[in-house]
Amino acid sequence: MTDILMPALSPTMEEGTLAKWHVKVGDKVSSGDIIAEIETDKATMEVEAVDEGVIEALLVAEGTEEVKVNSVIARLAGEGGAVAPAAPQPAAAADPNPQPASRAEAKGDPVRAAAAATSAASTLKDPDLPEGVNLVKVTLRDALRDAMAEEMRRDPDVFLMGEEVAQYQGAYKVSRGLLDEFGPKRVIDTPITEHGFAGIAVGAAMAGLKPIVEFMTFNFAMQAIDHIINSAAKTLYMSGGQIKCSIVFRGPNGAAARVGAQHSQDYGAWYAHVPGLKVLAPYDSADAKGMLKAAIRDPNPVVFLEHEMLYGQEFEVPEGIDWVVPIGKAKIRRVGTDVTLVAYSRMVGFCLQAAEKLAEEGIEAEVVDLRTLRPMDIGTVIESIKKTNRVVTVEEGWGPMGVGAEISAKAVELAFDYLDAPPARVHQEDVPLPYAANLELLSMPSIDRIVAAVKAVTYR
Amino acid sequence: MARGTTGTAGRRKANGAEATVKKAGPSTTKDELLKYYREMLLIRRFEERAGQLYGMGLIGGFCHLYIGQEAIAVGCQAAKRPGDQMITSYRDHGHMLVCGMDPKEVMAELTGRSGGSSRGKGGSMHMFSTEAAFYGGHGIVGAQVSLGTGLAFANAYRGDGKVAFAYYGDGAANQGQVYESFNMAQVWNLPVIYCIENNEYAMGTAIDRSSSETKLYKRGISFNIPGEEVDGMDVLAVKEAAERACAHCRAGNGPYILELKTYRYRGHSMSDPAKYRTREEVDEVRKTRDPIDFVEELLEKNGWADEGALKAIDAEVKKIVAEAAEFARTSPEPDPAELYTDVYTVAVEGVPA
Numbered sequence: 001m002t003d004i005l006m007p008a009l010s011p012t013m014e015e016g017t018l019a020k021w022h023v024k025v026g027d028k029v030s031s032g033d034i035i036a037e038i039e040t041d042k043a044t045m046e047v048e049a050v051d052e053g054v055i056e057a058l059l060v061a062e063g064t065e066e067v068k069v070n071s072v073i074a075r076l077a078g079e080g081g082a083v084a085p086a087a088p089q090p091a092a093a094a095d096p097n098p099q100p101a102s103r104a105e106a107k108g109d110p111v112r113a114a115a116a117a118t119s120a121a122s123t124l125k126d127p128d129l130p131e132g133v134n135l136v137k138v139t140l141r142d143a144l145r146d147a148m149a150e151e152m153r154r155d156p157d158v159f160l161m162g163e164e165v166a167q168y169q170g171a172y173k174v175s176r177g178l179l180d181e182f183g184p185k186r187v188i189d190t191p192i193t194e195h196g197f198a199g200i201a202v203g204a205a206m207a208g209l210k211p212i213v214e215f216m217t218f219n220f221a222m223q224a225i226d227h228i229i230n231s232a233a234k235t236l237y238m239s240g241g242q243i244k245c246s247i248v249f250r251g252p253n254g255a256a257a258r259v260g261a262q263h264s265q266d267y268g269a270w271y272a273h274v275p276g277l278k279v280l281a282p283y284d285s286a287d288a289k290g291m292l293k294a295a296i297r298d299p300n301p302v303v304f305l306e307h308e309m310l311y312g313q314e315f316e317v318p319e320g321i322d323w324v325v326p327i328g329k330a331k332i333r334r335v336g337t338d339v340t341l342v343a344y345s346r347m348v349g350f351c352l353q354a355a356e357k358l359a360e361e362g363i364e365a366e367v368v369d370l371r372t373l374r375p376m377d378i379g380t381v382i383e384s385i386k387k388t389n390r391v392v393t394v395e396e397g398w399g400p401m402g403v404g405a406e407i408s409a410k411a412v413e414l415a416f417d418y419l420d421a422p423p424a425r426v427h428q429e430d431v432p433l434p435y436a437a438n439l440e441l442l443s444m445p446s447i448d449r450i451v452a453a454v455k456a457v458t459y460r
Numbered sequence: 461m462a463r464g465t466t467g468t469a470g471r472r473k474a475n476g477a478e479a480t481v482k483k484a485g486p487s488t489t490k491d492e493l494l495k496y497y498r499e500m501l502l503i504r505r506f507e508e509r510a511g512q513l514y515g516m517g518l519i520g521g522f523c524h525l526y527i528g529q530e531a532i533a534v535g536c537q538a539a540k541r542p543g544d545q546m547i548t549s550y551r552d553h554g555h556m557l558v559c560g561m562d563p564k565e566v567m568a569e570l571t572g573r574s575g576g577s578s579r580g581k582g583g584s585m586h587m588f589s590t591e592a593a594f595y596g597g598h599g600i601v602g603a604q605v606s607l608g609t610g611l612a613f614a615n616a617y618r619g620d621g622k623v624a625f626a627y628y629g630d631g632a633a634n635q636g637q638v639y640e641s642f643n644m645a646q647v648w649n650l651p652v653i654y655c656i657e658n659n660e661y662a663m664g665t666a667i668d669r670s671s672s673e674t675k676l677y678k679r680g681i682s683f684n685i686p687g688e689e690v691d692g693m694d695v696l697a698v699k700e701a702a703e704r705a706c707a708h709c710r711a712g713n714g715p716y717i718l719e720l721k722t723y724r725y726r727g728h729s730m731s732d733p734a735k736y737r738t739r740e741e742v743d744e745v746r747k748t749r750d751p752i753d754f755v756e757e758l759l760e761k762n763g764w765a766d767e768g769a770l771k772a773i774d775a776e777v778k779k780i781v782a783e784a785a786e787f788a789r790t791s792p793e794p795d796p797a798e799l800y801t802d803v804y805t806v807a808v809e810g811v812p813a
């Protein structure tokens with residue numbers, strides 16, 4: 001006799017609804033047969049038998065809600081007495097609530113989850129926000145989609161191409177709904193040929209169109225980096241200003257959870273190295289939306305770095321206005337007097353979280369969100385350093401030749417006399433990202449590491 | 461597992477297969493079939509268990525299962541000689557198992573433990589074995605095609621008579637480096653077999669939405685590389701085609717293309733809700749083209765069906781997989797010091813060895 005247990009659709013799932021039984025008592029099932037359908041607020045999944053035998057009892061009635069993961073839902077009479085958690089299988093049927101495409105969102109380690117939970121807490125209002133405007137909570141994913149939709153409505157030359165952007169609605173569901181609204185002429189599924197389609201998009205941009213190229217992740221943009229740098233970034237210069245290239249290369253960048261060395265890296269420093277490119281890396285939904293709109297309108301090639309682990313997070317976005325955030329302006333996210341924390345993208349949330357911890361110990365950190373890596377708003381960073389006399393940079397990428405290295409150099413060049421401690425850098429360990437959970441955690445920047453770096457520069 | 465008994469090999473049409481499909485010949489034995497049955501069943505049960513461990517949170521990130529495609533890894537393996545190399549994508553668990561790797565090591569790599577084949581540092585997508593000349597486990601779609609051609613380059617350079625098998629998907633077949641590799645492989649006469657595992661989908665993209673020529677075995681024509689379409693659900697057909705390809709390569713004729721028509725039963729990875737195809741489509745393949753059922757049917761047709769022998773294999777495989785799962789659950793996480801090892805093979809100044 002074998003117990004069939006309620007399976008988890010994701011490691012964070014604790015309970016779900018047993019929506020439907022596909023078998024009844026007495027049915028013979030084989031491994032792989034669909035036996036039930038379970039639902040969570042995010043997804044519907046089919047449950048497969050993983051053993052063969054005859055259904056002896058169904059212990060949970062159809063429609064029962066809040067069935068705990070790993071509770072016994074049915075019994076199978078057959079050989080072997082092992083306990084068999086049923087295997088969840090994505091349902092083929094249409095599911096009105098798309099599950100988060102991102103594993104990282106659902107999963108993540110405790111530190112990341114904690115950072116995520118409070119990351120929106122101490123965001124200061126954008127100084128450019130008009131009085132009286134209504135703010136609504138929008139996920140980063142939807143803010144990006146809204147930005148593309150608004151710009152595509154505004155300008156018929158704007159179109160989106162990339163892998164799975166149309167019919168599949170985006171590998172991470174960022175382009176959800178765009179195919180329906182704009183049709184296949186403007187929302188284009190490509191084959192898996194990054195070098196080729198990036199080149200085609202750059203060529204189309206040279207001819208005056210305004211492509212948005214989605215890379216499923218920036219890891220795959222490495223196939224296309226030649227066109228991004230050699231073709232898109234340099235042609236204006238080489239042509240003596242004749243050939244313009246208004247194009248946006250966008251997609252998730254940086255760490256994702258447990259996907260190993262080839263699928264998890266931060267390209268901020270790589271692209272920020274290149275003259276001719278603008279490089280944007282927003283943290284919250286308002287910036288994601290406003291900066292993507294600015295990027296699409298910008299007549300230059302823009303590399304727009306998003307973050308998979310932020311896609312599902314909600315932040316406030318101004319409603320009902322043409323919200324465009326200027327490129328090249330940093331934003332002070334938290335005012336402080338004792339140390340300047342400089343970060344971009346997801347690490348901004350880590351810094352805000354670290355700042356709260358530090359405040360408990362009487363250290364007031366100022367958090368500067370770079371937002372744009374190139375052209376960098378070094379003025380805002382230096383002004384802050386002049387006030388706090390200390391700087392800690394935080395990035396997900398490797399340290400050597402990194403964004404923090406650049407800021408440290410600028411701090412020394414422009415604020416040498418103001419520094420009370422050498423600049424400190426927090427970044428990924430200098431190794432390819434390991435898969436093992438414990439090693440991955442050790443290799444990534446953490447709130448504790450930021451706190452430790454601040455203590456080092458404040459001699460506490 | 462459904463035991464198909466009514467079908468005959470005759471109705472098993474590879475979808476869209478043309479006259480180029482070489483049907484399995486009669487030359488097989490009971491022992492051979494039982495061997496394939498065991499190898500394919502091991503992959504299937506292993507993958508089902510991996511799916512479970514994923515659901516329990518023991519496996520993280522991406523996890524791409526090989527269920528449905530077992531006959532390809534098994535059939536090609538049967539044609540290989542010791543020393544022949546292979547290389548594939550992230551969908552690599554099955555290939556690891558057929559080349560004789562310990563299922564415990566493979567499963568422990570999926571859970572990221574020190575007992576894993578990469579000591580937990582690679583994960584599901586990045587498994588390797590120098591012992592078995594298995595060069596991985598690659599996450600960048602198409603990369604393994606050039607790398608596999610490079611393995612063949614080394615074989616030609618040394619003149620050691622080895623053949624390299626480069627496996628890739630129908631989606632990967634569109635990457636530019638595939639064609640750059642084709643050209644050089646033919647110009648330089650490299651002993652490489654391009655094994656295209658055409659499971660009809662690249663993530664959510666059906667092949668006819670991404671490819672101007674969907675008959676992928678024809679993709680070598682303008683490079684003068686011979687290609688054939690093979691029923692990838694028929695392990696004997698796969699083996700025989702792979703033998704022809706090997707003979708071609710070993711005779712010094714350069715590369716060869718096998719388009720192996722198959723199907724993946726599960727989502728692209730564990731987080732794919734697979735809305736781009738119907739349940740019926742999947743069920744139809746499972747019912748009519750399943751590679752394991754096919755071997756069972758052949759055993760029956762030849763009067764070799766021996767309930768006892770099959771039962772014994774089922775039980776043995778079950779035990780192996782259970783032990784692998786237990787090992788993968790209990791093997792400790794890697795030592796924290798492992799974070800800094802293997803970045804370079806020799807210590808470099810300033811980098812911990």
Ligand SMILES: Cc1ncc(C[n+]2csc(CCOP(=O)(O)OP(=O)(O)O)c2C)c(N)n1
Pocket residue numbers: 163192194216220223549551599600601602628629630631632633657659661662663728
């Ligand atoms: C260069 C690159 N682009 C995109 C991806 C994301 N991706 C991973 S698998 C995949 C689909 C590949 O399909 P196919 O080659 O048919 O292999 P299958 O998964 O069917 O085995 C995509 C788009 C990637 N890993 N690498």
Ligand SMILES: [Mg+2]
Pocket residue numbers: 629630631657658659660661662663
């Ligand atoms: Mg495929």
